[in-house]
Amino acid sequence: MTSTPRMVEVRARILKENDLLARSLRERFQQAGVVVISFVSSPGAGKTTFLESLMTKLAPRWRIGALVGDLATENDAARLRRACPQTKQITTGTVCHLDAKMIAAALDDWNLNDFDLLLIENVGNLVCPSSYDLGEAMRIVLLSTTEGEDKPLKYPTIFNTADVALLTKMDLAEAVEFDRKAALENIQRVRPGMVVLEVSAKSGLGMDNVVALIDDQIRLAIPQRKA
Numbered sequence: 001m002t003s004t005p006r007m008v009e010v011r012a013r014i015l016k017e018n019d020l021l022a023r024s025l026r027e028r029f030q031q032a033g034v035v036v037i038s039f040v041s042s043p044g045a046g047k048t049t050f051l052e053s054l055m056t057k058l059a060p061r062w063r064i065g066a067l068v069g070d071l072a073t074e075n076d077a078a079r080l081r082r083a084c085p086q087t088k089q090i091t092t093g094t095v096c097h098l099d100a101k102m103i104a105a106a107l108d109d110w111n112l113n114d115f116d117l118l119l120i121e122n123v124g125n126l127v128c129p130s131s132y133d134l135g136e137a138m139r140i141v142l143l144s145t146t147e148g149e150d151k152p153l154k155y156p157t158i159f160n161t162a163d164v165a166l167l168t169k170m171d172l173a174e175a176v177e178f179d180r181k182a183a184l185e186n187i188q189r190v191r192p193g194m195v196v197l198e199v200s201a202k203s204g205l206g207m208d209n210v211v212a213l214i215d216d217q218i219r220l221a222i223p224q225r226k227a
């Protein structure tokens with residue numbers, strides 16, 4: 001008789017626990033009418049830079065909170081606080097992703113009713129974060145022009161579990177001979193129909209399209225709020 005290896009069993013149990021907690025987080029977010037969006041990418045693809053720029057544009061109109069995960073340091077939280085004072089760093093130690101338990105713990109002393117939008121920057125990693133639902137309404141994956149057009153083919157799961165892809169650092173596209181057509185084709189091969197937006201947090205290119213997308217999400221969520 002073949003039995004399931006122990007490591008696989010333990011991993012399956014952890015993922016099931018995470019899914020249950022993520023489901024209850026999602027219900028809480030929906031009831032509070034807060035839109036939760038997470039961002040995943042390889043290390044250095046530009047998540048923090050993009051979020052600083054995004055939050056600066058959204059902050060005059062919406063009440064925003066941010067959570068940011070890294071194995072070590074409070075550096076990214078310090079950067080994000082410049083645009084969004086309600087920012088918390090989650091340091092994961094040796095863990096290569098955020099999970100629902102970490103999100104629930106970080107939100108413990110925040111009242112969800114105080115927010116319209118919660119943005120979560122995951123640990124920079126194209127593998128581990130894909131398996132962990134955080135209860136977010138939307139997951140956005142970043143692919144930067146400097147990391148190679150083949151990444152969607154090599155790391156299909158992270159693209160498959162995301163709703164929207166951003167091509168970041170478009171200001172560098174020419175200098176690094178970025179093959180835009182190949183990148184777009186590769187994304188569509190692993191996730192047909194995926195919405196892809198092209199941005200540069202440095203030049204501001206395309207940022208308004210992301211702002212419009214998020215504005216729409218918040219406007220849709222407000223009527224769902226339970227008193």
Ligand SMILES: Nc1nc2c(ncn2[C@@H]2O[C@H](COP(=O)(O)OP(=O)(O)OP(=O)(O)O)[C@@H](O)[C@H]2O)c(=O)[nH]1
Pocket residue numbers: 041042043044045046047048049050076123124125168169170171172199200201202203
């Ligand atoms: N030219 C250019 N550089 C960028 C852009 N966005 C980010 N960078 C640079 O890319 C480097 C990494 O950016 P971060 O925003 O720290 O990337 P990250 O994804 O948050 O990194 P981790 O949190 O460590 O995974 C920094 O040197 C940024 O200045 C962009 O739009 N254009």
Ligand SMILES: [Mg+2]
Pocket residue numbers: 047048049076121
């Ligand atoms: Mg970062």
